Each structure stands twice: as structure tokens, then as C-alpha cells.
Amino acid sequence: MVRPPLTELDRERGHRLGTLLRQARGTRSMTEVAAAAGLSAETLRKIETGRIPTPAFFTIAALAAALNISLDVLAEVCADERAA
């Protein structure tokens, strides 16, 4: 196995992450937040909709910065049910 395909758990985790991000975005448009984070709107949308279960660290970091939320919180929420 050269690279384990993403499991269902991974997908769920990504989905949770996306949900959090969406909540944090609130009223602001995807376009604006994406620009603020330095990525394309389409990528942001994919992340929010959970179509990108394991985004790059800096992508999330930039997003978190643009949304003024903590990386630790994000990680915590995602690790939450995984550890359970």
C-alpha cells in the first residue's frame, strides 16, 4: 500500500472541518473569504462542502487566519470523534 485511500472517517472529519469553516464564515461571501485567505473560491467551496477531506496545513492556517479562529479548536473538533 503506497498511500492509504481516505477512509470514511477521514471524509467525515473533513466534512466536520468544512462545517466549522462555513459557520465561521458566517455572512461573508466565499469569494471574499477565499481572497482573504489567498486561495480560489472553488477550493474554499470544496473544503467547506467536505470534498477535500485533508487539505494542506497552510491552506487551513490561512483560512483560520482569515476567519479569526483557532487552529487548535479546529483540530480538536476533528480529533474529537476520531479518538472516541
Added chain:
Amino acid sequence: MVRPPLTELDRERGHRLGTLLRQARGTRSMTEVAAAAGLSAETLRKIETGRIPTPAFFTIAALAAALNISLDVLAEVCADERAA
């Protein structure tokens, strides 16, 4: 351009991240930490040596958890010189 190749800045950022991770690891062996974080030793090594500039978010999250360090701190340090 479908996918922007990693710039030099990205590489440097990744290198800084790796350095931090290595420091956090301290005396513990790569093998042990990698196992604790749930990834292969090779991957950990690549991240520490900066050969993987933009690892997956959860990879770093797991690592940070295994090393007991904050994601926010990592992001901060990496964004540090980038914003400068």
C-alpha cells in the same frame, strides 16, 4: 495555471515548520513520534527535513498532538516571515 507549483517561500515555510517540529521532538526518536502521531517514520522525516512543504492539515495536527504543541504557534511562526 491549474495548480501553482510551490514557490521558494513555500519551501522555506515548510522548512521552518519542520525545524519547529524537530525541536519539539527533542530526544525522542522519529519512529516513536511517528507512531504516536499515526504516520510513517519516512513521512515524519520528510516533514522535518522540509521536503514536504505543505503537509496535510491532519498530519500536522496529529503530530502537534503527539508533541504536545499548539497548532496556532506553528502557524504563527510560519506566517511570521511570510507576512513580513
Added chain:
DNA sequence: AGCAAGCGTGCTAATAATACCGCTACCGGT
């Protein structure tokens, strides 16, 4: 000598990030 920890390289399958297409829903203006 033997062992463990690291490093470096090459390789493969799977994925991330991007752009382009069309489609729907909502809104205000004419």
C-alpha cells in the same frame, strides 16, 4: 562486529488545488 537512528533517492497510487462548464435561486430594476 553488530545495532539503532537518520538521511537520501527513486517509485507508485491517491490526492490537493485550480480553472472551466452549466444550473439553480434570489433580488432589484425596467
Added chain:
DNA sequence: ACCGGTAGCGGTATTATTAGCACGCTTGCT
């Protein structure tokens, strides 16, 4: 009612990159 603009969704195609494994090599320690 019709038109145009904005915001989001879904799918597809493309390229660069990740994460994993394997082999060999070096170094330090016992």
C-alpha cells in the same frame, strides 16, 4: 413578466504534490 447580476453547487479535466514503501549508506554507541 423579463433581464441581468450575484452567490453557491456539482462535475470534469489537469498538473503538482503528498504519503507511503524499499534499498543502501553513514554515524555513533555498545
